[in-house]
Amino acid sequence: MHFTTEDLLNVTFAREPLPLVELGMAVVAWQRRDEQAVFGRWRDRVTRELPGRVRPLLDLLRPDGDNPQFVEPFSHTLEEGLAAVRDAAGALTGQELARAAARAPGSASWLRALWDLDREAWAQLEGALRSVYDLVIAPHWPGIRQSFQADVAWRARLLAAHGIKACLASTHPAAQWSGAVFEVGRPPDYETRLGGRGLILMPSPFWTGRPLLAEGPGGPDGARLLMYPALTPLPLVAPGGAADGALDALLGRTRAAVLALLVRQRTTSELARDLDISLPSVSEHTRTLRAAGLITTRRDGKAVLHAATGLGVDLLRSGG
Numbered sequence: 659m660h661f662t663t664e665d666l667l668n669v670t671f672a673r674e675p676l677p678l679v680e681l682g683m684a685v686v687a688w689q690r691r692d693e694q695a696v697f698g699r700w701r702d703r704v705t706r707e708l709p710g711r712v713r714p715l716l717d718l719l720r721p722d723g724d725n726p727q728f729v730e731p732f733s734h735t736l737e738e739g740l741a742a743v744r745d746a747a748g749a750l751t752g753q754e755l756a757r758a759a760a761r762a763p764g765s766a767s768w769l770r771a772l773w774d775l776d777r778e779a780w781a782q783l784e785g786a787l788r789s790v791y792d793l794v795i796a797p798h799w800p801g802i803r804q805s806f807q808a809d810v811a812w813r814a815r816l817l818a819a820h821g822i823k824a825c826l827a828s829t830h831p832a833a834q835w836s837g838a839v840f841e842v843g844r845p846p847d848y849e850t851r852l853g854g855r856g857l858i859l860m861p862s863p864f865w866t867g868r869p870l871l872a873e874g875p876g877g878p879d880g881a882r883l884l885m886y887p888a889l890t891p892l893p894l895v896a897p898g899g900a901a902d903g904a905l906d907a908l909l910g911r912t913r914a915a916v917l918a919l920l921v922r923q924r925t926t927s928e929l930a931r932d933l934d935i936s937l938p939s940v941s942e943h944t945r946t947l948r949a950a951g952l953i954t955t956r957r958d959g960k961a962v963l964h965a966a967t968g969l970g971v972d973l974l975r976s977g978g
Contacts, residue, residue: 659840659871660851666838668856668881669822671814675806675862677795678739681787682730683864683885684794685712685719693866693891695939700893707793712786714779717762717769723870723885726758729783732875736791740784747775801895805863808908809888813859816951820969824951826859829869829886831949844868856881861888863895889913889950905973909947916943918974920953923965 687697688704719725728746733739755773759766771779795802817825827833832843850871858874858881865887874883894910905914915933924932929940944964947953952970956963966974 660849661838661840661857662852662854664854665852665856666822668854669817669826670856670858670881671810672858672860672883674734675802675860676732676734676739677736677791677799678733678743678787679730679860679885680802680862680864681790681795682719682725683723683862685715685790686721686723686725687864687866688794689716689719689721690866693942695936695942696891696893697866704794709789711782712789714768714782715786715790717764717766718758718783720761720763723865723867726754727872729787736788736796740787743783743787744780747780798892801892802863805888805890805892805895806861808890809861810859812889812908812950813861816969820951826884828950829859829884831945832868833949842868850882852882855879858883860885862886863888863890863892866891887946889946908973912939913943913947916940917947917952917966917970920947920964920966921971921974923963926962926964929964 684704688701688708690697694701718729728750729743731739731742731746733742750773752773755769758769762769768779768782772783813825813828816828823835826840827835830842830844834841834843844867860883862885865885867887869884869886872883872885874881889908890910890913894912905917908914909917912933912935916929919929919932926937926940926944929935929944930937933940944953944955947970948955948964951967952973953964953966
């Protein structure tokens with residue numbers, strides 16, 4: 659992603675999480691199989707609770723997160739979002755259908771009916787969206803907001819202390835800068851130029867993959883939107899907002915405890931023993947903390963050693 663000087667001066671944060679955007683990311687997270695130590699139980703629960711009528715959504719919302727934007731409108735309420743989805747019906751193109759059909763896991767017959775403006779297909783889509791919202795989004799909206807707000811507060815602080823490059827590089831372990839070009843070394847490969855339009859940053863407590871670039875609320879001529887994994891995924895958000903402090907609210911209790919232990923260098927095995935968690939869980943927590951610039955990791959023979967960075971120590975001292 660190529661930045662101009664104007665782009666670098668026009669990087670902002672989204673004001674709040676958006677219901678249908680997070681709904682789309684939740685359906686995506688449900689299908690993915692990464693970060694099982696964090697999302698495994700959540701996925702099992704969603705599988706038990708979601709009714710069969712949500713299945714059509716799996717034809718539209720695929721695990722890579724690169725989904726048709728009409729079903730994830732930038733709306734502030736469910737009803738506003740569903741109205742935007744309905745309004746998009748007449749503008750769907752054959753090219754969009756071909757792309758969606760190519761990505762669908764099975765027959766594309768329901769998708770074709772949707773693009774043909776079949777009333778039953780559109781009723782199924784709305785019913786599926788309402789079901790996911792009622793079961794997966796609405797009951798957990800306070801936690802979704804908490805994760806979003808804590809991440810934005812942290813990135814804003816990182817931006818103020820270390821600049822926009824450090825802020826963006828912390829969104830993924832494979833993210834880096836080459837001059838004024840922001841790169842993420844994960845497929846699929848593509849290149850884009852912001853062209854002075856700027857960039858909106860939006861964390862999601864459901865997304866676990868590489869940052870996703872999309873058209874922003876201002877349309878083709880407006881700022882682009884970059885969605886990235888929030889520092890605290892939803893399963894780690896303290897229930898009912900009952901975090902013990904700002905650091906717990908930002909990282910989640912377990913990740914905050916990992917960081918606190920790493921004021922002294924420790925191995926992965928030592929962290930697992932001291933916190934009574936599994937080795938895969940430790941690996942996922944340390945990967946996220948490392949991506950955020952809060953810890954470093956190095957190998958010493960067979961041992962993997964972790965330690966807090968100066969930024970991580972500063973965060974601990976300030977309590978988040």
